[in-house]
Amino acid sequence: MQASSSTISSEKEALSFEALKEQEEKGRGNRKNRLSAAACIAVSAALILGVLALLQALLMPKYMGKIVEGAMVAEYYGEVKDHDMVFVGDCELYENFDPVYLWKQYGINSYIRGSAQQLIWQSYYLMEETLQYEHPKVMVFNVLSLQYNEPQKESYNRMTLDGMRWSKTKIDDINASMTKGEQFLDYVFPILRFHSRWKELEQDDFTYLFHKRQVTFNGYYMRTDVKPAENVPEGKPLGNYNFGDNAWDYMDRIVKLCRDNDVQLLLVKAPSLYPFWYPQWEEQVEEYAAANHLEYINFLELTEETGLDFQTDTYDAGLHLNLSGADKISDYFGGLLAKGNPEYGREAMPDRRGEPELSSRWEEKIKAYEAEIRRQKENPPGIDP
């Protein structure tokens, strides 16, 4: 009886051991299944993200060919950010002022945060962003963009906004800039905007898939070719010469931003012959500058002082200056900056050519700059359409 009961109990033990073993194996199997499912999901997710990122990088415009303006905003992030002066504005800044010249002649360490048809609110947000990175003594703003009171063209928006790093400033900038029909999501996932570029892919899209070449020299877009200004068109009469409320609102915000950050704001009107700068616009800017005690320089009225010659100093018949013109303007402007202006409390800009580290950085840039001059002389870039 005892023997049989012990047999039964040992059988039971054996059974329960078997069951336990089976359960354990099942558990191991389940864990294995779960692990392989998790691995599968992880690999799939990585693959999806990787392919989408690659595809997006491929389909986004590179702005490395004839149109380079879309690559300018992003170049700033690669800079060592200790500039004494930052220009913020449209093509009238990045084609008419030459930071390399300002450094070479006056030791002024400056940068241009420019982009094509940069609207005034975009300039405001670029200034706001710049002040998150550095604290320049002077910020220069070109007043031409006061003419735009509303968002203009989607393609120009993209050239300014796609290059910006993600931040609240960029989000505000996008919201302020979107034209009708644009979607915020297209900025978050640019592939949604540029998906149809598969039709236009060219060699540059592959060459610059992972890295881009420098298209400016501290924001300056250099052109050495010449196209004299002839038959400059007169401005067409406008129905209303008053700048819009939205534009003025952003002008006020720019002034406040600079004051709050203890940055000297300098308004300029670059010496481009067109778009036409109307006397009525000039009046409004002068009044505003006087009312807000701001320094304002209209280079259109200083052609004699700067020595600008529109027969030799422009590459597109008066719209933008070439290197020769930009250097003349920069020479005059550098002279003003080096002196300071007590009337507006602007101190003289320091000559930093004695700083070894900064000088060596500039040396590198100057080498590239001079190489580009030689390259353009050998292969004139021609005239932009």
Next chain:
Amino acid sequence: MLFTSYEFLGFLFLALTAYYIVPKKAQSAVLLGFSYLFYFLSDGRALVFLLVTTATVFFAAKKLGELHASQEACLKEHKAEFSREEKKAVKEEFLKKRRKWLLFGLLLNLGILAVCKYTNFAIANVNGLLHFFGRTEEFSPISLLLPMGISFYTFQSLSYLIDVYRGKYPPQRSLSRYALFVSFFPQMIQGPISRYDELSATLYGPHSFDPAQLSSGLQRVLWGYFKKLVIADRLLPAVNLIIRTPEEYHGAYAFAGMLFYALELYADFTGGIDITIGIAEAMGIRVRENFIRPYFSKSVKEYWNRWHITMGQWFTDYIFYPVSVSGPMLKLSKWGRAHLGNVIGKRLTVWVSCLIVWFATGIWHGASWNFIVWGLGNCIILLVSQELEPFYRWFHSRVNLEDRFGWKLFRILRTILLMSSLRMFDCYRDVPLTFRMFFSMFTAGNWKVLVDGSLLNLGLDPKDFLVLLGGLFLLITVSLLQRKRSVREQIRTLAYPARFALWFGLFLVVLVFGAYGVGFDASQFIYNQF
């Protein structure tokens, strides 16, 4: 809200998430909330029309149900006392009362549909008649709101009302559940026209979260987006250009436009239905199929059994059959047999019923003569082929062609051409112009434009045509594979890497080759306007 908008994708994500995270009891309420939100965001001002239809049909059906129940109770209570005649009298009495409620529901809702959709059509016709009789005065058109999906939700509601009236099923007791049947958001834009007994079987859940079901539903949604964005919307510029400038694009261009439109409409409508059925499937809800590869039909009759199935069956069940057996039709049949002989007399009611159904089908599609002519054109083709049936049988008994591939292909191509040419009424929206464009195909003599590169000036470049050809190839391949069983099921049997590559590949195709975003006009689904 466009199915192809980012907003809709966000909305769908939220709806699916909310649907599965709330307790199962609340799923219906969540779905109803999202359905009304969808309608409000799409056509906020018209929400009141949806509410009126929902409320009136619900209460009319409820009343019908009560009358049914009262009739049964009365007959049961007096089963022993009532004679056969008395029972009949009771039934008659209740039938009269039910008929009143049915008429109330039908007239009110068809009245709303008629006023919203057909008032200006009626005014235009009255003005036409006035001009015809030499009168100079005319009525001005009225600016009226045409609620989104009104034809679809009205027909769906009326099918429920008629079915309850016929005693096919008892009425839904919960107003919110009934409201969900009418407003279920995936089918608000372009149907299908669901039947209550079919949709309600799965509409109210409860549905547990099932990743396989969710992924299967989303796969179908993706396929729908492929059809809509890669094919239909890419063709849109060419179709629009041809239709809008008929004086320039006629003859062979009209032929190309006819085929482009046939493809665009197919990809657009079936794509939209795929999205609808896919979303429902992702929620565990079964929505009736609306298409079974219609362009593989060998006859027009077969085509109409495979194209917009739910609409065709609606007209058959609720117009064709009732009209065929109605008093006036029986009288007509009697008259026909007496005066025109047995053969024609027997067919007469079928012909007249068919004409009525196709007139209704035409006008359901749109308030204009082109749709009516389109409907009647379909009717004539169907009747002629029906009457020629004995000849076909005789022909095939002599010539053994039926099983030959070439003959089948010929019949398929003939059906496609017939249906596509009738669709020209839908394209041009003008009856004389449609006839002119149709005949220009035979008279213009400009067939060389189909091969000399002129088609590349229609807003589509060679790369667009390449995408369209690729899309068409995929469409045909999938249709051929579908003949055995669902393509998704076939893909499910493949190893994971292959499945992943196929679905992710399709996603990338839609993402890159889809016609959406800046530079493309966001287009509503074509059937949305019906």
